[in-house]
Amino acid sequence: MPAPEPRVWWNGSILGASRSEALYAEGGRVVAVGEDHEVLRVVPTGAERVDLGGRCVIPGLIDAHLHVGDSVRARDSVDLSGARSLPELLDLLRERLAYRPGPVRGGGWDQERLAERRMPTRSDLDRLRTDHPIVLYRICGHVATVNSAALDAAALTDRTPDPPDGAFGRSGRSLDGRLFDGAMDVLPALEDRWFPLSAEAVRAWLSDEASMGVVRLGAMSAIPNELRAVRTALGAGAPPVRVRAYVRAPWFGDLPGLRRELDGPALRVRGVKVMADGSLGARTAWLSEPYSDAPEGPGAGRVLQEDLEALLGAAAAAGASTAVHAIGDRTLSSVLDALDAVPEHGPVRIEHASVAPPPLIERAARHGVPLVVQPSFVPSDRWIEERLGPVRARWAYPYRTMLETGLQLAGSSDSPIESADPWSGLAAAVAPRARVEWAEAVTPEEALGMYTRGGAEALGDPGDGGLSPGSSADLVVLGSRRWVDALSLGRRSVLATYMAGQRTFASTGGGTAQGL
Numbered sequence: 001m002p003a004p005e006p007r008v009w010w011n012g013s014i015l016g017a018s019r020s021e022a023l024y025a026e027g028g029r030v031v032a033v034g035e036d037h038e039v040l041r042v043v044p045t046g047a048e049r050v051d052l053g054g055r056c057v058i059p060g061l062i063d064a065h066l067h068v069g070d071s072v073r074a075r076d077s078v079d080l081s082g083a084r085s086l087p088e089l090l091d092l093l094r095e096r097l098a099y100r101p102g103p104v105r106g107g108g109w110d111q112e113r114l115a116e117r118r119m120p121t122r123s124d125l126d127r128l129r130t131d132h133p134i135v136l137y138r139i140c141g142h143v144a145t146v147n148s149a150a151l152d153a154a155a156l157t158d159r160t161p162d163p164p165d166g167a168f169g170r171s172g173r174s175l176d177g178r179l180f181d182g183a184m185d186v187l188p189a190l191e192d193r194w195f196p197l198s199a200e201a202v203r204a205w206l207s208d209e210a211s212m213g214v215v216r217l218g219a220m221s222a223i224p225n226e227l228r229a230v231r232t233a234l235g236a237g238a239p240p241v242r243v244r245a246y247v248r249a250p251w252f253g254d255l256p257g258l259r260r261e262l263d264g265p266a267l268r269v270r271g272v273k274v275m276a277d278g279s280l281g282a283r284t285a286w287l288s289e290p291y292s293d294a295p296e297g298p299g300a301g302r303v304l305q306e307d308l309e310a311l312l313g314a315a316a317a318a319g320a321s322t323a324v325h326a327i328g329d330r331t332l333s334s335v336l337d338a339l340d341a342v343p344e345h346g347p348v349r350i351e352h353a354s355v356a357p358p359p360l361i362e363r364a365a366r367h368g369v370p371l372v373v374q375p376s377f378v379p380s381d382r383w384i385e386e387r388l389g390p391v392r393a394r395w396a397y398p399y400r401t402m403l404e405t406g407l408q409l410a411g412s413s414d415s416p417i418e419s420a421d422p423w424s425g426l427a428a429a430v431a432p433r434a435r436v437e438w439a440e441a442v443t444p445e446e447a448l449g450m451y452t453r454g455g456a457e458a459l460g461d462p463g464d465g466g467l468s469p470g471s472s473a474d475l476v477v478l479g480s481r482r483w484v485d486a487l488s489l490g491r492r493s494v495l496a497t498y499m500a501g502q503r504t505f506a507s508t509g510g511g512t513a514q515g516l
């Protein structure tokens with residue numbers, strides 16, 4: 001990145017370590033914040049001056065957990081979220097095959113919304129009579145249904161045993177095309193072949209992040225070719241955002257080589273992501289007691305305790321961070337057990353922590369481990385009380401208790417599971433919970449902290465995410481005088497985004513961003 005020009009933003013309202021009117025940045029870092037007359041005194045002649053016209057500036061937003069390749073591919077996938085029956089779902093696929101014959105990727109189906117109340121299977125998809133592979137992800141991303149052509153391409157047969165951390169759906173002895181959790185591990189390499197990522201598409205997607213005020217994001221569960229596309233995209237001009245990547249556990253051994261190949265200021269390969277359970281939606285998250293709406297089982301862990309402990313040790317030895325996906329309370333407690341068992345572990349973050357009873361929150365707080373949470377799940381997970389029952393539902397998404405217990409929370413979208421728009425996450429985090437007895441709301445300041453400082457901490461960039469001297473000059477100019485007004489306006493309120501003092505986005509709508 002070229003050294004940015006010294007720049008001062010003045011005549012505004014700077015929301016950072018303290019409320020002030022002006023901010024001066026040099027060499028990409030904040031040098032001074034304060035009242036106009038104080039800050040302008042230290043600004044050298046020749047520095048660029050940005051008159052905020054009374055508008056508000058907040059720190060650049062951080063999405064600590066999303067999936068870049070999946071999000072880019074989702075733009076081109078068949079959206080099945082509107083399908084209300086299996087024939088409707090097949091019609092959507094038929095339409096796609098008619099105007100663009102080739103491998104088909106779809107997502108967003110949810111058996112709860114289908115009239116048949118069951119998951120699609122291979123025999124449903126084979127009714128389309130195509131030789132092209134079809135891969136359809138459930139809305140949670142933890143189950144996929146594929147057709148026979150895809151099973152063949154993946155060399156999966158009726159004799160293929162279930163992996164230890166997942167299962168193949170079967171009808172009698174035959175594979176029925178459903179892949180649960182670890183059984184989906186065949187898909188990333190095949191998707192790489194069937195739906196290659198173009199650097200242009202990745203760059204367009206990353207630029208869209210900047211337009212929402214995002215300056216930094218966590219690229220989770222990445223595979224090497226995906227990161228190569230990200231690297232090329234970031235290098236095709238000034239980088240629109242910074243990316244901090246966590247590779248899928250099977251690629252952990254590639255970490256040193258990937259770091260040598262890819263690491264730079266805009267992209268850093270931070271560590272490894274391990275899936276310790278599944279999702280509540282698919283009832284594959286691991287609970288300590290059975291699901292209330294499926295009393296036959298409590299879900300299951302996807303990783304052996306000794307393997308998790310070994311990974312924590314190996315990651316520490318490699319100077320890498322470990323991000324552990326833990327949605328059920330049983331998984332959360334086993335992750336905390338692993339932290340107890342491997343006291344020399346390196347930086348660890350827990351993804352989701354969706355079901356967190358108070359004793360586990362206290363244990364997590366004692367470890368000082370950040371939780372990377374997704375407030376946008378709250379309005380989506382309408383079935384929480386069915387899955388967990390009224391008592392355990394109170395432990396779902398208890399953000400207020402988590403913060404009050406001293407936990408560091410980082411906000412994220414988990415895109416493409418939810419929209420990548422951080423403003424919908426911010427709004428969901430503060431929305432009053434009129435209709436539900438679960439998912440505690442937080443204050444606007446706390447929500448902003450989750451999407452700024454909390455995110456920087458979780459991504460291994462502590463000290464950033466604020467607007468005090470020494471922080472990276474990452475900031476968003478909003479159209480309003482008070483930042484809370486932007487909570488209802490959403491992404492439209494972003495007039496300009498700056499990363500390390502360089503402008504990465506300027507709104508063109510109505511000329512409002514003139515001069516920003």
Ligand SMILES: [Zn+2]
Pocket residue numbers: 065066067220414
């Ligand atoms: Zn995720």
